[in-house]
Amino acid sequence: MQFVILTIKIIWLEYHITMKKLPDPILLIGSEKVEIEIVAIACKALGYDQYETATVSDIKSDSFKLKHYSFAIILEKFFTDQLKDFVKLLRNRQSNLPIIFFSKYSTVKIENTIRLPSITLVRNMEYAIKKLDSSPQEDVEAAQNGTTKLSAIIADITDEEKLKTVIKKTKQQPATKSATILDLERKQHLYDTFVFATNNVTGDYVSLFFHEGYVFLVDFSKTEDQINQIYNWQDVTYNTLSIDDQQVIRFLRKSKTGWRKSEFIWNASKYLTTDTIKALNIFPEGSFKISLVAPSFIISRYQTRIKHFSLASLASGDWTLQSLQYRFPTHFDEILKVVTALYFGNIVDIVKRKSSISSNYKTSKTDGTETAIKYKTVVIKEGFLAKIINKIRGL
Amino acid sequence: MPAYKILVTGPFNSGKTTFIKTVSDIAPVKTEKIVTEKEYIGIKEKTTVAMDFGMIAIDKKDNLVLHLYGTPGQTRFDFMWDILIDGALGIVILADSTDKKSVNAIPVYLNFYKSKGVDIPIVIGLTRADKNDSIYDIGNIAQSFPVLKINAEDKEDVKKTLLTLLERFSEQSYGNAKY
Numbered sequence: 001m002q003f004v005i006l007t008i009k010i011i012w013l014e015y016h017i018t019m020k021k022l023p024d025p026i027l028l029i030g031s032e033k034v035e036i037e038i039v040a041i042a043c044k045a046l047g048y049d050q051y052e053t054a055t056v057s058d059i060k061s062d063s064f065k066l067k068h069y070s071f072a073i074i075l076e077k078f079f080t081d082q083l084k085d086f087v088k089l090l091r092n093r094q095s096n097l098p099i100i101f102f103s104k105y106s107t108v109k110i111e112n113t114i115r116l117p118s119i120t121l122v123r124n125m126e127y128a129i130k131k132l133d134s135s136p137q138e139d140v141e142a143a144q145n146g147t148t149k150l151s152a153i154i155a156d157i158t159d160e161e162k163l164k165t166v167i168k169k170t171k172q173q174p175a176t177k178s179a180t181i182l183d184l185e186r187k188q189h190l191y192d193t194f195v196f197a198t199n200n201v202t203g204d205y206v207s208l209f210f211h212e213g214y215v216f217l218v219d220f221s222k223t224e225d226q227i228n229q230i231y232n233w234q235d236v237t238y239n240t241l242s243i244d245d246q247q248v249i250r251f252l253r254k255s256k257t258g259w260r261k262s263e264f265i266w267n268a269s270k271y272l273t274t275d276t277i278k279a280l281n282i283f284p285e286g287s288f289k290i291s292l293v294a295p296s297f298i299i300s301r302y303q304t305r306i307k308h309f310s311l312a313s314l315a316s317g318d319w320t321l322q323s324l325q326y327r328f329p330t331h332f333d334e335i336l337k338v339v340t341a342l343y344f345g346n347i348v349d350i351v352k353r354k355s356s357i358s359s360n361y362k363t364s365k366t367d368g369t370e371t372a373i374k375y376k377t378v379v380i381k382e383g384f385l386a387k388i389i390n391k392i393r394g395l
Numbered sequence: 396m397p398a399y400k401i402l403v404t405g406p407f408n409s410g411k412t413t414f415i416k417t418v419s420d421i422a423p424v425k426t427e428k429i430v431t432e433k434e435y436i437g438i439k440e441k442t443t444v445a446m447d448f449g450m451i452a453i454d455k456k457d458n459l460v461l462h463l464y465g466t467p468g469q470t471r472f473d474f475m476w477d478i479l480i481d482g483a484l485g486i487v488i489l490a491d492s493t494d495k496k497s498v499n500a501i502p503v504y505l506n507f508y509k510s511k512g513v514d515i516p517i518v519i520g521l522t523r524a525d526k527n528d529s530i531y532d533i534g535n536i537a538q539s540f541p542v543l544k545i546n547a548e549d550k551e552d553v554k555k556t557l558l559t560l561l562e563r564f565s566e567q568s569y570g571n572a573k574y
Contacts, residue, residue: 384399384453384457384459385561387454387457388453388461388561389565391451391453391454392451392554392557393554393558395550
């Protein structure tokens, strides 16, 4: 049988091809069936017929049998102890299982002090584990030596012992260096590379990004005037870096004299404006290691203009929801269902790479790092194109 | 299930959502919100903010489907253009032929995708061509791309646009387009 091979160079997540190769079903967990259904519809629309759904009540049941999954999606309001246990269970069963945790509800405060991220994508647990396995001490030492003045140590909440070790090491830091240390004890939910926090004054989104041991802080939602109005910069003296966004920002205000907090603001509606870039570059070189975590095309657009920052691009897909979340905080629910469909492609891609399934991906250095730009050869079976044409003719 | 994808893009109010709706087998998934920009208020009530999604079942036996993705028109949503182009077989750029601003915006879309290194067939559809004689000139773009005057509500017109695109794809003649 002859095939006509049409080759085009495109950027593509190829879920239509990959889905046939998913080794195991997708697991969808949610507190309410309707939420699961949103994702299930997206799954189906993209041709992922193999998925299993279960409510949180189901997973408590003895009759619920864990299988192997390609990836898991959890839709829940709270990352409860029960869910923690469940994630632990999943991880014990499949250590590399990608888990996406969607909590589309904002401003959830639990355990009195911890503000649950609005959305946390547990994309890269492996990174966190690896980070801990390799040497959490390195980060701490870097902070102590001043190599890294602001350092994030990422802890895996599913490994209590390791988490305790990191916390202990972190607490050994001298008080004067406390500003360089994350209060991991209060951040047990930072089990991935980045977190979305919620501004507890306005309910808007302020985010902390943790990537490669660096931190990037950003408020997408406010103008400079609004920020100044909301946060009283003049009298802040906090020295703790907390998931509480106010404290984070205040911390930064105190950290270097002469810095005006408002200059940290990255207004999403303008992306990186000239003024913002100028503001970013006021930091003395080496004073902070702050990664700009952004869509790769933004990074590539601005990398030459931002001098003193370690640029890092998250794998594609991380920012898809991120961008939408910031741009459309009030529309997010509606958008979530369709964006989820897009997001799947990225997750599948991750699975695919982990599964060593052959691919035609190439990497391209566009921003100083290996980014996730992918060029793929699409093969169309002989007859498929003709079928499409004939179908349209007959509509 | 083999699924292929065509991207429908173009300026605000050029008829993208309608275009998809006209041929989609399913009620299109829309992400429309009330228009808030001063310059667009009054032109239409709602606008797409993330994407439109429609689908045409091609062959049940092979589970072959064609997806139609519509982009938001405004340039402030250009990050979605970037996302949605992933994997498209081709691009339909629509512009309102009765609106000079809309027609003049066509190069914005061409240049955007060109800057991304996108090298797939492109067809340009001038909408509302049936409603008004004031069809603005699109200049020399027509020398490089097929340009069709269409009514996005007319199934035959939409079919013709898609067929032109697919035929161009099969000819593989799109790679040398200059504009």
